[in-house]
Amino acid sequence: MYIQSRYIASKISMLFGFSVLFLVLAASTIGITETIAGQRESCSNEGEEVKLGNFKCFKCKCQNGFVECEPENCPVIDDCYMLEERPRNGCCQKCKDCFYRGRRFPSGSEWSDPEDSCSTFQCEAGVITETIQECYTPCSKTIPPRPGQCCPTCLRKCILGKGFHSNGKHFAADRCTSCECVNGTSICHRNTCPVLECSPEYQKVNPGDCCPHCPPVAEVRSTCTYHNQTFQNEETWILGPCRSCKCHSGEIRCAQTKCPKVKCRPNEISITPEGQCCTRCVESAGICTVFGDPHYKTFDGKHFSFQGSCKYQLAADCHDHTFAIRVTNDGRLKNSTTRTRTVTLKIRGIRVNLGQKFRVKVNGSRVSVPFNLKSILKIDQSAEAIFLTTEIGLQIEWDGRSFLQIQVPPTYKNKLCGLCGNFNGISRDDLTSREGINCSDAKIWKFANSWKVGGQKTCNKRRLIRPQTCKIHSQLSLCSPLLESTTFGGCDSHINPHNYYEACKQDMCDCASQTCYCESFAAYAHECGRLGVSVPNWRRITNCQFEPTHNKNQDHSATMKKTLHKTEEKQQSERLRKKQRRPDFFTRHVPKALLIPKHQERTPPPLQ
Numbered sequence: 001m002y003i004q005s006r007y008i009a010s011k012i013s014m015l016f017g018f019s020v021l022f023l024v025l026a027a028s029t030i031g032i033t034e035t036i037a038g039q040r041e042s043c044s045n046e047g048e049e050v051k052l053g054n055f056k057c058f059k060c061k062c063q064n065g066f067v068e069c070e071p072e073n074c075p076v077i078d079d080c081y082m083l084e085e086r087p088r089n090g091c092c093q094k095c096k097d098c099f100y101r102g103r104r105f106p107s108g109s110e111w112s113d114p115e116d117s118c119s120t121f122q123c124e125a126g127v128i129t130e131t132i133q134e135c136y137t138p139c140s141k142t143i144p145p146r147p148g149q150c151c152p153t154c155l156r157k158c159i160l161g162k163g164f165h166s167n168g169k170h171f172a173a174d175r176c177t178s179c180e181c182v183n184g185t186s187i188c189h190r191n192t193c194p195v196l197e198c199s200p201e202y203q204k205v206n207p208g209d210c211c212p213h214c215p216p217v218a219e220v221r222s223t224c225t226y227h228n229q230t231f232q233n234e235e236t237w238i239l240g241p242c243r244s245c246k247c248h249s250g251e252i253r254c255a256q257t258k259c260p261k262v263k264c265r266p267n268e269i270s271i272t273p274e275g276q277c278c279t280r281c282v283e284s285a286g287i288c289t290v291f292g293d294p295h296y297k298t299f300d301g302k303h304f305s306f307q308g309s310c311k312y313q314l315a316a317d318c319h320d321h322t323f324a325i326r327v328t329n330d331g332r333l334k335n336s337t338t339r340t341r342t343v344t345l346k347i348r349g350i351r352v353n354l355g356q357k358f359r360v361k362v363n364g365s366r367v368s369v370p371f372n373l374k375s376i377l378k379i380d381q382s383a384e385a386i387f388l389t390t391e392i393g394l395q396i397e398w399d400g401r402s403f404l405q406i407q408v409p410p411t412y413k414n415k416l417c418g419l420c421g422n423f424n425g426i427s428r429d430d431l432t433s434r435e436g437i438n439c440s441d442a443k444i445w446k447f448a449n450s451w452k453v454g455g456q457k458t459c460n461k462r463r464l465i466r467p468q469t470c471k472i473h474s475q476l477s478l479c480s481p482l483l484e485s486t487t488f489g490g491c492d493s494h495i496n497p498h499n500y501y502e503a504c505k506q507d508m509c510d511c512a513s514q515t516c517y518c519e520s521f522a523a524y525a526h527e528c529g530r531l532g533v534s535v536p537n538w539r540r541i542t543n544c545q546f547e548p549t550h551n552k553n554q555d556h557s558a559t560m561k562k563t564l565h566k567t568e569e570k571q572q573s574e575r576l577r578k579k580q581r582r583p584d585f586f587t588r589h590v591p592k593a594l595l596i597p598k599h600q601e602r603t604p605p606p607l608q
Contacts, residue, residue, distance in 0.1 A: 042498045043067050046301030046427045047267055057091040064531075065301075065496025080107070082125040096126035118150035139164065158186045176210035197234075198249045224252050242277035267425050283410035285393075287530070288315060288420035290404040291523035292516065293337045294329060295503040298421035299408070302430035303499040304441065305506060306448045307338045311458035312419055313451045314343075315406055319415035322392055323347045325406060326453060327419075331460060337510055339402045347390055348376055358386055358400045402519055405526070418451055478517045479504035481542050482524060489535045491528035500524040518544035 043050060043062035050060040050067050060069035074092035077083065082096040095107035105111060105123045113119040118133045135151035139159075142152040158165040158181030165171050165181045173179050179188040193211035196203055203212040222233040224247035231237060231247040238244050245254040259278035264270050268281040286299035295305045299315075309329050316324035323346065330341035343354040350373065353361040360367050360379060369386065371379040377390045385403075388396040393409035406420060416423045421430035431439040433450035452458075481487040482501045491497070504520035511517075521544055528535050539545055 041067050042496050044303065044427070047265075047425060048428065064494060065499060080125050082127075095124075098123035098126055098128050100128055112148075117145065117148055154184065157181075157184055160186045160188075202249055222250065223247065224250060226252055240277075241272075241275060283413070285410060286408045286412065286416070286423040288406040289523060289527070290314070290327070290340055291402055292339075292503055292519040293507045293510075294340055294402070295506075295520075295523075296419055297499070298419075298427065298430040299416065299423035300421050300425060300427040300430055302421060302427040303503075304431070304444055305503065306419070306444055308445070308448055308452070309338045309460055310452050310456075311454040312448065313417070313453050314404075315408070315416055315418045315420040317412060317415055318417040323390070323394055325396070325418075327404070328458065337507075340404055343396065343398055343404055345377075345388065345390075345394075345396065347392070347394070350376060352377065352379070352388065354386060354388070354396070354398045354400075356400060360386065399522075403522055403526070419448060476505050476508055479508060479520070481538075482521065487536075487538055487541055488525060488528055489533050491524070491531070491533045491535065494531050494533055495524075495527055497524055515544065518542070 042065055044065075045062050046065070048062050050062055050069075052058060052060055052069075057072050058069045059072070060067055062068075072091055075094065077093060077095060080095040083093050084096050097107060098105045100121065100123075105121075105128075107123050107125050110120060110122045113121065118135075120131045120133070122129045122131070133150045137152055137154060139154035139157040141157070142154055145152055157167070158169070158179075160171075160173060160179065163171065165179075165186070167181050167183065169181045171179055171181075173188060176193070177188050177190040179186050181187075191210045196212065196214050198214040202215055204215060205212045224231045224233075224235075226237070226245065233247055233249060236244060236246045239254070242257040242259070243254060245252055247253075257277045262270055262279050262281055264281040267284055269284040270279045270281055272279045287297075288299050289297040293305070293307060295303070297303050307329075309331050311326055311328045314325045314327045326344045326346075327340050328342045328344075329338045331338055341356060345352045345354075351363055353359075353364075355361070358369070358381065360369055360371065362371065362373065367379075369379050369381040375391050377388060380387045380389075385397050385399045388398075393411070395407040397403075397405040397407075408416065408423065412423060414422065414424045417432075417434075421427075422432060429438050431441070431444070431447045433439055433447050435450060439447040479501055482497045482504060483492075485492050488497075500520045500523060503523075504517045507516040507520065518539075521538060521542055525535050525538050
């Protein structure tokens with residue numbers, strides 16, 4: 001019997017301020033007496049452990065915005081037919097203990113009777129089984145059992161296996177072992193056989209010998225054939241990352257590598273290195289995302305919103321100063337909204353500027369994409385975004401509107417600073433100002449303004465004030481597809497859409513184009529794709545059709561050629577008109593009455 005205690009999420013919420021949802025755990029199979037049920041709840045401190053008060057059977061942590069919990073590892077009780085009514089540790093169920101002469105013995109334990117050494121006892125799920133040992137003594141002269149022993153001992157006699165040997169006798173235990181009985185002790189010597197290279201079916205043992213031997217090489221096959229390919233004796237070949245074979249005396253022997261199960265932590269990803277068999281966990285890259293009316297997700301997973309309209313340090317290497325990324329925020333059509341207007345990267349004395357509509361500048365000059373600068377950086381472009389990669393592993397994705405993603409390798413852990421945080425694996429301290437002060441959520445402006453660069457001249461508006469309440473409640477329904485699992489291919493089971501839904505509602509409260517919800521959708525779909533979720537055509541489903549942004553850099557050359565061609569045509573026409581207006585010699589000096597017009601069909605006279 002067992003007792004299952006169920007704690008409903010509403011009670012947990014009243015006690016601890018949050019609620020979680022887990023599958024009901026079967027106590028009969030894993031031995032857990034507590035069950036946590038309720039609604040799956042959000043969390044903000046990515047990667048941190050979540051305490052559940054007095055609950056001891058679960059370990060919980062914040063992962064991808066959800067509180068994820070796992071039960072404690074309890075002993076297996078599948079074969080137990082009697083359980084304790086109430087486990088003493090309050091967590092794992094266990095088989096029923098046994099009581100014998102005032103003592104408690106756990107299930108599975110064995111002990112002997114202190115008054116009778118021939119009696120042993122075993123406890124199995126509350127049932128005690130007594131075993132009485134019977135003695136067999138093949139000698140006539142014995143001594144009484146020693147304390148704690150059951151059977152008498154032969155006096156100066158040797159017993160080995162089933163044989164009884166007198167003192168001083170030599171005997172063979174097997175063909176490789178010779179023994180002698182000395183004062184009741186069997187002293188044996190055993191020959192050790194060498195390891196043979198030939199397979200067991202070729203090994204032979206001569207009569208009277210202890211060890212086998214290999215036949216001459218001429219009698220042993222020295223090659224193997226596999227898929228019409230011949231391999232020499234002892235040659236090894238690879239069938240794949242996890243399997244290899246060897247030719248051994250004409251026999252093909254193959255081995256399959258068995259990989260252990262791998263479960264990665266929130267800040268790790270599982271990879272299978274090229275040419276290797278087993279998957280292993282490695283630290284994941286740091287990713288910072290900016291989207292909409294700017295909403296930020298830091299390298300460590302902290303979400304916040306900030307509508308400043310100046311230039312800010314987004315991310316920089318504050319340890320070795322290898323790179324710095326700055327963003328300039330610009331106002332939209334309304335006074336209470338902003339957007340990311342330009343992105344500037346500084347690396348190795350080079351400045352790259354990514355602007356609206358895919359405009360790209362390098363050191364102040366417009367360039368066409370794709371663009372390569374030796375091995376330092378490379379810029380490519382798709383229909384929806386510009387991709388910048390660098391030699392240090394830094395990557396930037398920019399959609400030419402408002403979506404921006406920064407990716408840095410794990411080598412930059414604990415080295416970064418700016419609006420994207422410090423990349424130390426802890427989201428709780430991501431709002432650390434330039435002065436080193438860890439700000440609360442209520443002081444976002446103080447934190448963000450500390451990372452302002454360029455002075456007041458880079459600001460194009462006074463501080464924006466968000467409306468306290470949304471005046472257009474009907475437009476908030478446009479954000480609801482984020483909460484519909486099918487719209488984004490069930491991605492809500494991998495990452496919590498709550499933060500993106502709140503960002504969408506905030507944008508729609510003061511939206512300039514009435515399609516601001518699409519920016520939160522795009523950021524969420526991008527994150528789902530990064531986690532390996534197959535996302536359907538969400539743009540068609542949500543009426544967020546993508547409008548290609550033409551790259552004027554790419555069209556610049558064609559435009560210049562077209563303009564030059566028109567200029568040349570115009571100049572040629574002007575020269576022709578001037579020539580037609582200019583009179584020739586006869587028109588200027590010969591009277592018109594003496595001029596005979598040329599007949600169109602007149603044949604000129606022959607030359608004399």
